[in-house]
């Protein structure tokens with residue numbers, strides 16, 4: 454049976470290679486966790502998680518309790534799972550039962566978690582997030598200083614990880630990078646005495662490439678693992694991970710001038726040939742290729758014509774040899790997520806997480822297709 458949707462191929466070997474590339478940036482005292490929130494940025498956490506576990510990763514970050522419970526199903530029990538969205542009131546028991554590590558970001562959260570876990574013999578390690586300049590989630594530095602000064606609560610809590618997050622790491626020259634670094638270094642030095650066992654973490658993917666000073670004990674890459682260039686002004690150190698092939702549903706050979714698609718925004722003249730493919734804005738193509746985008750048939754570029762619809766997109770294939778068995782690629786090793794970012798301005802993060810759930814997904818490792826059950830072999 455011919456596929457009625459696009460086929461999205463996810464190269465797990467490329468993700469593994471990107472994991473190694475990132476680890477090669479680190480000195481022996483720094484380890485890497487993997488950020489697999491939002492279903493591993495849309496690529497499929499149930500495949501990406503085990504692949505990274507097999508490659509040596511033992512610490513994972515997700516955003517929500519639901520994502521963490523799912524991770525417990527596909528990761529081995531010794532993997533540590535941090536929940537960036539913290540522990541909501543009433544969810545404490547589920548964290549304990551599933552051995553999930555909350556990232557605590559307010560005094561109230563810290564006190565509630567402490568009160569709850571004190572009744573238990575052992576509880577999962579927790580992280581504390583501190584705001585050094587992004588002003589999203591996190592304790593303010595003054596709150597942290599007050600906690601350190603009183604000492605007792607932190608000594609009972611014994612957080613395993615103290616972390617902060619960079620706001621502008623993909624812009625190496627941005628002054629906020631060194632400002633946040635200095636804030637964090639100061640915080641490390643005042644915290645070490647009270648919390649000698651705690652580890653410290655500041656860098657996401659781009660932060661890693663700001664240099665070793667940003668690495669501390671643990672780095673937290675997400676996007677770079679999935680092929681997004683962490684240093685957009687330089688050649689990418691990571692490999693593309695995705696291929697997206699859209700099947701042609703119909704070819705229309707024009708015999709007179711015709712307006713194309715919703716809104717009749719463009720008129721095309723004969724002898725143009727147009728191909729209508731499966732895949733539209735519900736599949737994230739508005740993010741990927743934008744309105745002025747193009748696809749590839751073999752090495753041939755074919756432009757998008759008119760508006761992208763919910764389920765279909767129209768390409769002008771006049772100059773390519775295309776028939777109903779052809780596919781049009783909009784992601785491959787040449788048309789990468791990074792290339793689309795340059796062409797359309799859409800962030801790699803947004804392109805990946807917009808891919809949607811309709812594609813037929815094909816996971817490959819060492820060039821051959823793998824099923825989820827085989828990932829730990």
Ligand SMILES: *Cc1c(COP(=O)(O)O)cnc(C)c1O
Nearest residue numbers: 488618657658673674675676677
């Ligand atoms: C999403 C996220 C990351 C990963 O960021 P990338 O830019 O994708 O590497 C790291 N840390 C925190 C706190 C995050 O929210």
